[in-house]
Amino acid sequence: MEHLDVLVVGAGLSGIGAAYRLQTQCPDREYAVLEARESIGGTWDLFRYPGIRSDSDMFTLGFPFHPWKAAKAIADGPAILEYLHETAATYGIDQHIRFGQRVLRASWSSADALWTVETTQALYTCSFLYVCSGYYDYDSGHVVDFPGQRKFQGQVVHPQHWPADLDYSGQRVVVIGSGATAVTLVPAMARTAEHVTMLQRSPSYVASRPAHDSFSDRLRSVLPERLAHRLIRGKNVAFSTAVYSAFRRWPKQAAWLLNRTVAKELPDSIPLDPHFTPRYKPWDQRLCLVPDADLFKVLRDGSASVVTDEIETFTPTGLRLRSGADLDADLIVTATGLRMVALGNIRLTVDGREVDPHDTFVYKGMMLSGVPNLAWCIGYTNNSWTLRSDLSSQYVCRLLNHLTATGTSICVPEIDRSEYDAPRRPVVDLSSGYIRRAAPLLPRQGTRGPWRLRQNYPRDLVLLRFGPITDEAMQFRPAA
Template sequence: MTTEADATDSRRVDVLIIGAGLSGVGAAWHLQRQPGRTYAVLEARDRPGGTWDLFRHPGVRSDSDIFTLGYAFQPWRGPKSLADGESIRRYIEDTARDHGIDRHIHYRSKVLSADWSWERCRWTVKTEGGTWTCSFLYVCAGYYDDDRGHQPEFEGVEDFGGRFVHPQFWPDDLDVAGEKVVMIGSGATAVTLVPALARRARHVTMLQRSPTYLISLPDVDPAAETLRRLLPAPLAHRLVRAKNVLSSGLAYWLSRRYPEQTRRHLRRGILRYLPDPAYLDRHFTPRYQPWDQRLCVVPDGDLFREVAAGRVSMVTDRIARLAEHGIELESGRTLEADVVVSATGLSLIPLGGIAVSVGGRAVDLAETTAYRGLMLSGVPNLAFCIGYTNASWTLRAELSSRYVVRLLRHMERHGLTTAMPALPRDVARRPLLGLTSAYVQRAAHLFPQQGDRAPWTVGQNYLTDRLRSAFLDVRKGVIFDG
């Protein structure tokens, strides 16, 4: 008979990774390259994929090219550079299986809390399915709240006679064939959904309060296709990845250095599809500068093509209320709708919503400061993984995992049991995530802050961060104990 103590002992590992998405599977790959260290991956869902298993709405895809969103060690073999969500999920699943990581993943293991014991120098991690202990905790749960999206309270929503849905919880039985659809929102989700729905719906209206910067990029990368025909897959993957890192980094730098020229360049790109300057002024000209918020990618101009064909209408206005047959706008206009899709944004939550405590005392994450963007001041033996806001998530995730492995190797080599960042008193604090997007600003007060100087800042330049990571001193700013 297995006692509770026996069960706890069987769930004792050196490193516990939270999440089996892109970050968690990548972290496991880096970790298991160092033999002799036990680990487990806890995943709240019933299969790997993380974000790419959560979002299942029509047309779901990545805004980042898959060669940089994917792993450096696992070549992408699919045809598209802007891959769809299910293909990305299968890529993560295949990676876990190919490298034996799947044997370490425990599904339906949603983590509720984690408490650090100074006496035992271990974390006690409680999940919905039991309790684990570990010497080091690595949270790779991203920052999306899986349980809720952002949903404003629209007056009259109970009066609407059609279907009202949020993309994060897309109903399996929803078929928009022959229906009038109104999409509320102008972000990446709306830009993804509208062309997909327009292929079946009677008509789709994209209703936005204000425009978002959009850029058309090829769905298939011609240079990648050429290199993959001529070279072995691993080499081609590395070359395409390097090309895309350089080109996206340069594009971001130019956008911030020359914002007005970038605005004109983006405008010219849309004019190729919609040659009406007044229409662009109304519906495709944001008030903010490029990369104050993330740019939304339109593969092969699909959204613009649907607008030009008359299957999609753009409306820039504010909602007064929902009525039985549609949406009444502040301008007095009414949009008829059988289906209203509220692509009104995501909710963010730090560390996957885990309640963290040290020595039994709850940690207020908003009062902590991020060390190198991956550990927390005053919290021992814990790392968390967040990606770039201006580039592919995985680029930064891989740097974070390399750092964690390097830190663990240093601790093992010197017989150390704890590593805790110690924040100097004179470090000024500022928001962790540097975007002005509404979904980021709504949750900013929940997240750790970052400092005003290294090693307390969160870099947003992959090439610089990659170079620095080769020479950084893991001892700087950290208190160790043996």
């Protein structure tokens, strides 16, 4: 059994950022990063489907301490993965990573003020457990059992399990879905496929954005690297925050603006309604980003098309739709979404009591009510993931330093009864299908104060970087 002061779970974007903050802001704390896979990168190592890319600009998705240097602001998956490897190597973080260490369970002892953490390979103890594995299930995506699927004589592929040797050149491809994965796959596959059809039950809001940020390029050409990075990052944060706030405040006007912009990009053969007129308000679900209007380009040149309908059944040669139409296909890609899990599916117990994450409330968007010395790192849904995850890591470091300064060993947020009995909301408050399916599994948020998770970076910056560590909810005590 090995003891570490802090165990970080996950060597993706969040875990690497957490490791940097720990070794720079808590240099007296010994840490290790436990990674279930055999390589770093998390999401950016797992997903290998064509066109995989960020849907946030890299000046905010990248780390504030390691500026993004590549030309494209909207980067592809391989470039992001290379950036993560470079960051881990530059700061020696890769020397702290233990690979092939899937965490199975973690047990807290108040008497010892320790977590006992069991992985597939070893047993550890730690004083603080920081789960940075995000909230996606890395083992499988959301799979729909479509009627008649076994009849289909072609190949069916889920984007999360993309075969490395899949050759779809010259084939007729149907991509089922309308979310971020689908709008990424369609233009990428249309380059070599005979034709790609995006089949959607209902459309999503789509926003086009240049892959290159010309203003940022000019700043980087005349200013020192770190100063330029700070200014670009600040500009992008301010812009995205203002747009999100405006869209939520004036949803009708936002829908009109988004639809008007899309209508200008579409060919006459594809009407805006029903193919690009969603049934929900903007930002009830995450916007789908289309860099350089690549989706609309393949729709205009005829190498791709969009069909809004429902699947009645698979057939030997493709799909039969509710309208009675048939779609012929050689390859069908089921971009039907992801599965969400809480805390990497780690089984938690506190003093012998099993913890169901759904029965807990999130404190300051990262800690769980009644669970000592544990934080869960999640990012924003309306902004770059890293903006929130980096704030969480800096707060964890402040919390650890407070424990040292006060001579205490245990910190645990406790929710009061009035908040517990108030109407409950899921920790991720969007109406997307994958979030609704996971609602019974995820922790919840309250209605006010530190139990409310607000999608507001400037507010969180003040609270987590400069706000007080002590409050009525957070309890500090020594080991028993």
